[in-house]
Amino acid sequence: DAKTFLARTASATGAEGEAGAFLRASGLSDVEHLIVERRSAAGASSGRAALTFGAERRGLAAWIAPPAPMGALSFVSSSASGAIAVVTKEPSLLVDDLFAMLTAGQPDFPAKLAEAEAKLGFRLRDDLAAAIGGDAAFAVDGPLLPTPALKLVVEVYDPARLQATIVKLVSLADAEARAHGRPGAKLVTEEVSGLTIHSLVTGEGTSRLQYAFVDGYLVVAPEKALLVRAAEAHATGDTLLTAPKLVSLLPKDGPLDFSMLAFQDVGGA
Numbered sequence: 001d002a003k004t005f006l007a008r009t010a011s012a013t014g015a016e017g018e019a020g021a022f023l024r025a026s027g028l029s030d031v032e033h034l035i036v037e038r039r040s041a042a043g044a045s046s047g048r049a050a051l052t053f054g055a056e057r058r059g060l061a062a063w064i065a066p067p068a069p070m071g072a073l074s075f076v077s078s079s080a081s082g083a084i085a086v087v088t089k090e091p092s093l094l095v096d097d098l099f100a101m102l103t104a105g106q107p108d109f110p111a112k113l114a115e116a117e118a119k120l121g122f123r124l125r126d127d128l129a130a131a132i133g134g135d136a137a138f139a140v141d142g143p144l145l146p147t148p149a150l151k152l153v154v155e156v157y158d159p160a161r162l163q164a165t166i167v168k169l170v171s172l173a174d175a176e177a178r179a180h181g182r183p184g185a186k187l188v189t190e191e192v193s194g195l196t197i198h199s200l201v202t203g204e205g206t207s208r209l210q211y212a213f214v215d216g217y218l219v220v221a222p223e224k225a226l227l228v229r230a231a232e233a234h235a236t237g238d239t240l241l242t243a244p245k246l247v248s249l250l251p252k253d254g255p256l257d258f259s260m261l262a263f264q265d266v267g268g269a
Contacts (some may be wrong), residue, residue, distance in 0.1 A: 002034045002051070025104035027059030042067075046251070059097045065089050065134055068256040069239070072137035072153040075219055075230040078243035082264040083139035091129040111175070122168050131162040132218070142226060147208075151230060152220040161214040163198075170200065176204070193228045 008021065023029050032054045038047045053061065065087045073085050088094060096207050102109045117123050133155030142149025158164055167187060174184040183203020190197055200209040211220040212227045219230045240246055246263055250256055 002031045002235075003054070006031055025059055025101040027053075027057060030055045030058070030061065035258060056223055057259035059101065061096070063088050063094055064259045065150050067259050068135070069257055070135060070137065070261065072135045072217060073154060073261075074234045074237075074239045075214070075217060076139040076141050076152045076240040077152065077233040078238050078240055078245075080139050080141040080240050080263075081144075081245075081266060083137055083141075083240055084260075084262045085137035085258070086260045087258070088134035088136075090134055091132050094127055094134075095125045095129040100106060123166055126164045127161065127168075128218060131158040131165065132156050141230070149221055149226055150222060151226055152218075153217045153230070154220075156197060156216055156218045159216075161217075162218065163213070167196075192224050193231075195227060197224055197227055199224075 002029075006029070030053045032052045034049065034051050036047070036049045038045065040046075046060075049084055068087045069155065070085045070087060073083065076083050096101070099109070099113070122128070135155035137151075137153045139153075140149060141151045141152045170185055170187050174186060178184045185200060185202050188199045188201050188207070195212045195214065197210055197212045199207040201207045208222045209220065210224050210227055211218060212231070213219075214231050214234065221227050240263065245265055249263075
């Protein structure tokens, strides 16, 4: 009985006022039941859980989208040792929900946000969130040492707008650093194996952040070689989605689209 549990927890912790308004705005106050089921058959076990709501999901409770193909995982190779992928509703709508929750707890939030955005010269919702989609993945796709082969992949609707926003943010960070006597930052662009790769370079001339736009996705990694390999995996189809070590673990009685997927093969690494 999740509804009663949540109500008792809120009462015990004194979740009133701003905290209570935040909880109601998040949609989590509509939770009804949590049902968990585990089955074993022919030596194999499976588990299922369902969280039900007394009303149509809204706010934070509705951020996870219905199961869909995960294009972001097509940039993760079949040899990856771990990955987490998620499909959410439109990020611009997530920001709307977040702003509504913050406003419920702090009525002066919209005015403070408008003041900050006017000072910075960019809008979080329109210039950043609206440029990206809800399909994203984070993976360890290569060696763990000396530099972990981390990879972030995010769906992008408007690469030009997103790139302009990144340039603006780097410019702001550079100005802030120099104003306090610290080394600045800049973006360096070059062509590598047919990819246009952008590198964030600090004042010391080092870069641990590289990114490229590939077929409607932003791919971010600490090294250029990882970006090239990501593009190759996407082009050839040698991806985690087709890897036997993942396919063998998938449910045999349902569609192979997901809202969220987590995979690890630490032993293989």
